[in-house]
Amino acid sequence: MSHSISSAKKTATGPLWKMGTFVPFFGPNLHAVTEVTVSMDDVAVHAGSPLLNKFDAFNWDSLSPTDGRIDTSALKDAEPVITAAANAVLLSADRMAAINLQGLLPAVSDPVASATTQLRELSTGLDMASAAARLLPEMLGDESPRKYLILVQNNAESRATGGIPGALAVLNVTKGTIELGEQTSASALGEFIPRIAVDQEQEDLFTTRIGRQMQNVNLTPHFPTAAFSAKQMWETRYPDDLIDGVVALDPMVLSYMLTAIGAVELSDSHLDDVLYRTNLPVSLNSDNVVSTLLSDVYRELEDNNAQDAYFAAVASEVFRSFTQGHGDATHLVNALVHSTSEQRLFLWSSRVQEQEIISRTALAGSVTGARAGGAAFGVYFNDGTGAKMDYYTRRTVQLLKSCRADGLGRYTVQVSIDNGAPKDAADSLPEYVTGGGIFGVKPGNIRTNYVLYGPEQSLVEGLTVNGRPVSFGSGLHGQRPVATVTIELQPGESTDLNVTFFKVSQDSVAQITVTPTAVPLSEVLLQSVDEAPCS
Structure with a gap:
């Protein structure tokens, strides 16, 4: 060959x-x-x-x-x-x-x-x-025991890095041996007063909420900030648990892992009563885990504690199967690689030397630094509905490259958005899913804050919604321009959001990062189009 x-x-x-x-x-x-x-x-x-x-x-x-x-x-x-x-x-x-x-x-x-x-x-x-x-070797505790905080991101309520980190768990690792420790939920940690300190640039862009609740640490797409904030919050509530690193994943990662591991059976005795009263599955596999965790659990269970218990049981069983070596190792590695390529799996270490290595990989989830250089774009979604309606949102993202009359490179980020919720969502979906009108959002509507990053030292030329210029927020993160706009859609309603950046380097390959959703990245990110290249 x-x-x-x-x-x-x-x-x-x-x-x-x-x-x-x-x-x-x-x-x-x-x-x-x-x-x-x-x-x-x-x-x-x-x-x-x-x-x-x-x-x-x-x-x-x-x-x-x-x-x-x-x-x-x-x-x-x-x-x-x-x-x-x-x-x-x-x-x-x-x-x-x-x-x-x-x-x-x-x-x-x-x-x-x-x-x-x-x-x-x-x-x-x-x-x-x-x-x-x-x-x-070192991160698995060869030299000393390690403790890692796991954030399970729920794509049904969008945050920039994926979804609200609703379920939390701790992994204890010593000389390669992995044990599941404390499990809880973000809501159980409550509000942090005084808030956790975050650098001013990101507070300006994402408000002080980023340091007040665990649910909001990842309003920023910069995972190192989200991870460090999560570590501080956990250690504030559990002073004896010093966190060495943070891992984030979503139900799609669990789906990819279950393709390799095989189905898991829920056997937690605490769930007997919950499962008896619902139609939730006892057996979770790669085909049903996403819809179960992002939709069905809210239809079947109104009590937050019951929802958390179900999430915890699923996470425990997947973890148990993984640590016991179930399934095919090669397929499992492929599942983790695919999860990383879709920006669904993140890793951060509190050790400077380790984080330096991580920062050069896709696992870092960084929007500044070496991996964010060149013609790097970002499209991120933050839920403004205060509920679990993002399961019904469908989006596509595409880069359109062109050239201005003055010869400066121009890229338009085109985002097409559709509220695919049923027309009668206000009545047919549980209030926990629609939000019930909280934050002034009519039940069934989906309100989203869109955050769009351009390349370093580029400029925002304009922003349109359905072809009409609209006002938008602007700021900087490092040397990257950031445009923000809020869009609310009724069930069945669609819209197009276009943001144009210019003064973009023509010498590097354009790359775009998109908030992972409840569907594969291949269904969201479309092939870039070069409409009119610069000579």
Whole structure:
């Protein structure tokens, strides 16, 4: 295979082929093929062969927990090879993403788009593997016991990093052995007075609520801030629990994990009465866990404590199955990689050196710093309904690239939004789901605060809703401009939100991060369009 790729590279970089790239119409297609073959050869030489040689006899099941313990010695030994491969794949993924697909023949553009997506996912996976090889031994308590706070984000009530962190749990880790500790809910922690301190820029953008309730720590899309605030809140309520790190995930992550682990059976005796009185499933699998946790539980259970108990039971069973090594290890790794690529899985460490490594991966969830450089955009959703209506919201996001008359690069972030709740939502859905008119939102309506980030040192040109200019909030986070606007939709109503940024660098590949919702990212993030490139 590598020999064939090498031969293809020689052909595609030869003098005759290079001459062909200057031919009108055919030239861009030949150039695209050249970029693909060079990228594939780099991956084969610098990543594929070394990894295959290193892991020919490697048993990936050794990374799967056994009797509640993970042995990371083999992964630690492989770290140099994994890190070199991760760097090679990242460079190739960037090369592929820089190919302009507009005007190419479908026979060329379709495979290029597919290969780019696959390389991005491979890059994310290798980034995770490289970071894991360097971090896991210490983070799993080889040197000293560790304690991690788990935030289970509920996408039915949007927050910038995914959803309201309703269910909370603590993991205790010692020499690779993982045990589930305290479980509770964000609401049980109450309000924090005085509030937890957050830097002024983010308070200006997201109000002081960000430091007053655990439910609001992730109004900011910058996960390091959300995680540090969550750590401080937990330690304020539980002074004996010093938190070493924070992990966030959502029900879609549980769904992907259950694809690898298999179904889990709820056996918590505390749930006997709850389950007897409802139609909630006792068996949770990859097909029903999302709808159950984000919708059905609110229809069946009106009591907050009962809802929390059900969430806790599900989390406990998934955790138990994971730590007992159930399912296929390779599929589980793939599930975690996919979750990270969709920005559903985040990690933060209180140890500076560890966080420095994490910050260079997608697990960091950072909107400032190295990973936020270049043409980086962000579209984030914060619920303003005060309820669980986001389960019914459907959105798509697309980047449209063009060029101003003055030659400055321009990108328009286009967000299409639909309230898919039933027309009779005010009557057919529980008040806990609709909000019952709290915060002045009519039951059945969905109010959302949209937060849109442009690239560093770019400028906001304008914002429209359904093609009409509207007033909007503006601010800065680091050197990134931020536009905010609130939109409320009735059941069945749709709208389009466009925000245009200009003075955007043309030398880097555009990337966009979107708040994860109750549907796969592939159904939300559409292919970028280059309408009028700058010469």
